[in-house]
Amino acid sequence: xxxxxxxxxxxxxxxxxxxxxxxxxxxxxxxxxxxxxxxxxxxxxxxxxxxxxxxxxxxxxxxxxxxxxxxxxxxxxxxxxxxxxxxxxxxxxxxxxxxxxxxxxxxxxxxxxxxxxxxxxxxxxxxxxxxxxxxxxxxxxxxxxxxxxxxxxxxxxxxxxxxxxxxxxxxxxxxxxxxxxxxxxxxxxxxxxxxxxxxxxxxxxxxxxxxxxxxxxxxxxxxxxxxxxxxxxxxxxxxxxxxxxxxxxxxxxxxxxxxxxxxxxxxxxxxxxxxxxxxxxxxxxxxxxxxxxxxxxxxxxxxxxxxxxxxxxxxxxxxxxxxxxxxxxxxxxxxxxxxxxxxxxxxxxxxxxxxxxxxxxxxxxxxxxxxxxxxxxxxxxxxxxxxxxxxxxxxxxxxxxxxxxxxxxxxxxxxxxxxxxxxxxxxxxxxxxxxxxxxxxxxxxxxxxxxxxxxxxxxxxxxxxxxxxxxxxxxxxxxxxxxxxxxxxxxxxxxxxxxxxxxxxxxxxxxxxxxxxxxxxxxxxxxxxxxxxxxxxxxxxxxxxxxxxxxxxxxxxxxxxxxxxxxxxxxxxxxxxxxx
RNA sequence: CGGGGUGUAGCGCAGUUUGGUUAGCGCACCUGCCUUGGGAGCAGGGGGUCGGUGGUUCAAAUCCACUCACCCCGACCA
Numbered sequence: 001x002x003x004x005x006x007x008x009x010x011x012x013x014x015x016x017x018x019x020x021x022x023x024x025x026x027x028x029x030x031x032x033x034x035x036x037x038x039x040x041x042x043x044x045x046x047x048x049x050x051x052x053x054x055x056x057x058x059x060x061x062x063x064x065x066x067x068x069x070x071x072x073x074x075x076x077x078x079x080x081x082x083x084x085x086x087x088x089x090x091x092x093x094x095x096x097x098x099x100x101x102x103x104x105x106x107x108x109x110x111x112x113x114x115x116x117x118x119x120x121x122x123x124x125x126x127x128x129x130x131x132x133x134x135x136x137x138x139x140x141x142x143x144x145x146x147x148x149x150x151x152x153x154x155x156x157x158x159x160x161x162x163x164x165x166x167x168x169x170x171x172x173x174x175x176x177x178x179x180x181x182x183x184x185x186x187x188x189x190x191x192x193x194x195x196x197x198x199x200x201x202x203x204x205x206x207x208x209x210x211x212x213x214x215x216x217x218x219x220x221x222x223x224x225x226x227x228x229x230x231x232x233x234x235x236x237x238x239x240x241x242x243x244x245x246x247x248x249x250x251x252x253x254x255x256x257x258x259x260x261x262x263x264x265x266x267x268x269x270x271x272x273x274x275x276x277x278x279x280x281x282x283x284x285x286x287x288x289x290x291x292x293x294x295x296x297x298x299x300x301x302x303x304x305x306x307x308x309x310x311x312x313x314x315x316x317x318x319x320x321x322x323x324x325x326x327x328x329x330x331x332x333x334x335x336x337x338x339x340x341x342x343x344x345x346x347x348x349x350x351x352x353x354x355x356x357x358x359x360x361x362x363x364x365x366x367x368x369x370x371x372x373x374x375x376x377x378x379x380x381x382x383x384x385x386x387x388x389x390x391x392x393x394x395x396x397x398x399x400x401x402x403x404x405x406x407x408x409x410x411x412x413x414x415x416x417x418x419x420x421x422x423x424x425x426x427x428x429x430x431x432x433x434x435x436x437x438x439x440x441x442x443x444x445x446x447x448x449x450x451x452x453x454x455x456x457x458x459x460x461x462x463x464x465x466x467x468x469x470x471x472x473x474x475x476x477x478x479x480x481x482x483x484x485x486x487x488x489x490x491x492x493x494x495x496x497x498x499x500x501x502x503x504x505x506x507x508x509x510x511x512x513x514x515x516x517x518x519x520x521x522x523x524x525x526x527x528x529x530x531x532x533x534x535x536x537x538x539x540x541x542x543x544x545x546x547x548x549x550x551x552x553x554x555x556x557x558x559x560x561x562x563x564x565x566x567x568x569x570x571x572x573x574x575x576x577x578x579x580x
Numbered sequence: 581c582g583g584g585g586u587g588u589a590g591c592g593c594a595g596u597u598u599g600g601u602u603a604g605c606g607c608a609c610c611u612g613c614c615u616u617g618g619g620a621g622c623a624g625g626g627g628g629u630c631g632g633u634g635g636u637u638c639a640a641a642u643c644c645a646c647u648c649a650c651c652c653c654g655a656c657c658a
Contacts, residue, residue: 012607012619013592017651027591037650091581092656109658143581143656157658209658218657301655312655409658443658477617513618520618531617541617 001470002492003506007044010518020216022452023148025461029522031469038145038153040445045522048469049448050156054135056187056466057158057442064180066131066160071113073137077103079112083420092140108140111417111439114161118435119423125165128425128435129173133160135444149445150405151218156445162438165427167414170436174206174412177440181210181408182577184442189464190407190451191578195221197409198234198302206412210442211404212450221404222385226397234302237381238389238399240348243274247353248368250334255365259329261295264365268356272296275356276349276369278331280321280341283310288324291382292333293346295356298384307344307380332358333375334366343377350379405450406443413437452523455546461523462546465570470504472563473524475516477531479509484535487556491528494560501567520545526566528559542566 011028018024026032031046042050058068074096080086085093094106107113114132122130135158145153162173178194185192190212197209209232211221222236223229231237258264265272272295279291279299289308293299305313321328325338336343337360349355355369369375391397417423418434427433448467455462465471472495476488485507492505504524506515512531519527529541529551540559543551544566554562 009590009608011591016586016592019652034650090656138658140657144652144654146652151657155658159658314655406658441658446658480616509616511616511618511620513616513620516618518619529617533617 001502001504003504003508006504008518008522010521018148020147020150020453021456022216022449023150025452025456025521025523026148026449029461032148034148038142038151040149040152040154045469046448049463049467050444052467052469053188053444053448054156054158057135057184057444060180060183060187061133061158061160063183064131064176066133066162066177066180068134069117069132070134070136071107071110071117073107073139074104075107075110075113077105079116079421080105083112083115083417085112092142094139094141106139107136108138109157109439109441110134110136110159111161111413111437112421115417115421115423115435115437118161118163119418119421122163122435123425125425125427125433129162129164129169131160131162131173131177133158133440147449149449152445155443158442158444160440162440163418163423163435164438165425165433165436167436170412170414170438174410174438177410177438178208181410181440181442185210185212185407185447186577187466187574188447188451189455189466189574189578190447191454192407193221193223193230193404195223195404196231196235198232198306208410209406210408210410212407212447212454213402213404214450214453215403216453217403217405219404219406220401222399222401224391224394224397225400227391227394229391229393229397229399233384233401234300236385236399237392238385239392239395240351241390242351243353245353247370247373250369250374251367252359252364253367254363256363258365264356265295268365268367270356270367274352274354276333276345276352278326278333278358280316280324280326280331281313282316282320283308283314284312285310288316288341289313290326290331290336290341290343291346292343292349292357292377293383294348294352297346297348297386299382300384303380304344304382307378307382308342327358327360327362330358330360330362330364332360332366332369333377334369335360336375344382345371345377345379346383347379347381348383405446405453407447407450408440408442410440411438413439456523459517460521463523463525464574465525465567466574468523468525470502470524471567472501472503472526472528473519474503474505475519475527475529476507477512477515477529479507481532481535484530484532487535488530491560499560499564501564520548525570526563528563530556544570 009030015024015027030043032040034040096104138157139154142153145151164170164173192210192212194208194210197207220233222231255264258267261272261275261277265275275295276292277295282288291299291304301313350371353370357366357369359366387401388398415434423435424432452461474488474492495501495503525545527543538556539553540556541551541553
């Protein structure tokens, strides 16, 4: 592509709407432009990147045996009523009506449609397994779109859906996708991890998220510093260590005006870890729960919801709490005063011998309380793991918290949709069976932007070669030197037409500084600069975007060869998984 | 949806507190000269419903009311 014939408009100044570097660089580099909140246009450069990422995804999906289709973006409401999600999905679902006042949705995901397709055609176990995927624009009316393509309302997603005859088959399909995902993100040049994830509202069994590691990521993940264990915070566990020391006799003590854990523990000269604090929540049905966790722990609401079979938990307001008869600051698990409230204690409390707990009486706490002796309630893992706790897998390493950007998610759905939508086939014995399903998503735009978030410097983007809009750039610094320009023209022609390598040829009559800065901003991996002086010596300069200090002057006759070698080298590097 | 904030040229901003003639600056854009290894310089030029609606006033970017859009912080997701 000749720059002069392209549609690339770069901006010199940081963009006000961009809160993170990758969003700013996408805007400044002329990759995308905003149309409305969370809705973006892909300009030529941006579209090139999207196509590169899509193509990698497509190749790996095909290699894993998935079949590409393209489903309708606009879907009839009936399908969503069948699955039950017409009611469950909430405001994120963009609902529209046609001229006949019939309800439709703009698809945020395609479980319903794909299930409808497969149940129509795959009637026999002989048709299985099957995995259908598409790369398509989705719409989710997010509460808060942000960070450009990172969390758009309209976004491009690859979504795949597997259908198997039984659970074992589903497990195999899932693992195939898992392998494909590793290949995809590796080939995109990303440093990433797969983490155990909560299955959330979609329901189902196993689930893993693919996280690109980045301090600006919106998700917190827990990793072990010595083994491969990694999980998101809704899933992460750690090993509980027993409280040292022996049990003591339960005692009620006066704690006047000490309501917070901090105050009480200070007053009683007790480590907060050896106290239990109460958190009172209600779920979507209005049912009230009281959770006890250690004083210095945080309740994880998702874990808590799972433990109580709730969809959503919200903390009680002070007024609501008062109505339950519980005394704020003095709530404790011993002689709990309200029988209608379900109590869940965190697992860790079982290993504590001398807990400080509220006495359910104004101005009093118990000390030396012990689970199983002084009180007993349902227990579950409902807390957030803390940094430096012991890994549950290798039982040796320490857990660390890092941040990540979720670029992919794989799920075992099981029978959820096939049962709801009566998607069935006949097995070997002629018996009707529901499909075992899996679903597998990748955010295409998010993946591209995550790559920028991980690969940039003060000058701009440093694209991994596999997803760069162009692989090589040619920058003549003097547009008046006919010999030099002719040479660049021929080189450009050779790359494009003989080698089939995509280059961006900056044939503009701009000054050197403008061209070089624009190129650094856009982030093309390999640069060939042809300056007047070196050209007169039959040399051109070749450098990599990621290391501009390392410039090589090569004889102009071997410039193309040298650039092609560099290109091969960069692709080779992507064969290894980047160390985290 | 709750909390905070911003809307003035394509982008980044000043002006609003204390109302007062033709609404300004930098970048970008157009013309000419000059310059060509890191966003140069000079001269000339085009581009604005001051987010919208209504009100107060002799007079509104500026004051008041309503409204819309967008951004940031929290709970959900690719």
